[in-house]
Amino acid sequence: MCYIAILENYSLFCSGIKSVLEDTGECDIVFESKTISDFLNKLKANKPDIIIIDIIHCLDEGISTIKKIRRKTSRTPILLVVSTDYSDFFEEYISLGVNGFVFNDSEAENLSHAIKSLKNGEDHFPPRVWQLLKRYLQTKKINATYEDKKILTNRELTILKLFCKGYTYKEIGAKLNISPRTVESHKKNIQTKISVRSTAEMVEFAYQNNLH
Structure with missing residues (x-):
């Protein structure tokens, strides 16, 4: 059994995640929270195998949220629910220790596959993540290079x-x-x-x- 903790501001969205995971018969939701403060309090008394965060509904693109969670647990795998609009932050998410992404328009089986990968100690970054990240890094490099003209x-x-x-x-x-x-x-x-x-x-x- 894989024990899951969910940070999600919208109950309806969270219900969808719970439904998918519980249908597998291999996951148990140990707790869910709508705020980071409540999540961190519950994290003190529970040790989930995987943390799922709906990054789309977090403040500051979820950067501070991830940092706060990582201060409490540096090893628990973190899976982010993201959209393509957040591709500019993929590099930073990974550098903060995020272990996988699932897009909000993905099929249910993608979420199940992501959970299995993280449970087995593997990361889960779909091909679309690398495509978007590559495009961002190329643009970033060109912009940085463009700034060089000033020197x-x-x-x-x-x-x-x-x-x-x-x-x-x-x-x-x-x-x-x-x-x-x-x-x-x-x-x-x-x-x-x-x-x-x-x-x-x-x-x-x-x-x-x-x-x-």
């Missing part, structure tokens, strides 16, 4: 744009009245600041960030 000096930005136009060291030096060696030095500084290794990557960075 380039005006001279470096000018040189970067000239490289994008296909000018050589010598031609850039002539245009800016500096030596090719100085151009090369500026290029190395640019590459270090934006974390690229080649001219091609440098030019690609410029086009991605509209600096050409």
Whole structure:
């Protein structure tokens, strides 16, 4: 038997979760709470095998809720009920020690499968989680990279744009009245600041960030 604790603000939604779990004949709901304070109080007297949190109805995307629970129990697996709207927080949820996600539009069998995975000591992150997380991380990387332009000096930005136009060291030096060696030095500084290794990557960075 797997003992479950549920944190859910809406009784109707909670009833749906309970119904699915109880129908398996393998789960027992040891307690349920609508508030984090009540949940933590009940957690003192009960030791569930798995904690289910409906993150959609929590304040601050559930971050503080997860932190408070993790302070009380660092090992009990946590399963979050999420929606795709929360994909920007998937990375943080995982870093806080969440062990699995179930989407609110999932079939009942997905919840049962998630419970079995966590009970067996495995994590449960459906393919859709990784797809959404990958998209978020790629966007995050591009945005972070875009901010790097702020650390380039005006001279470096000018040189970067000239490289994008296909000018050589010598031609850039002539245009800016500096030596090719100085151009090369500026290029190395640019590459270090934006974390690229080649001219091609440098030019690609410029086009991605509209600096050409």
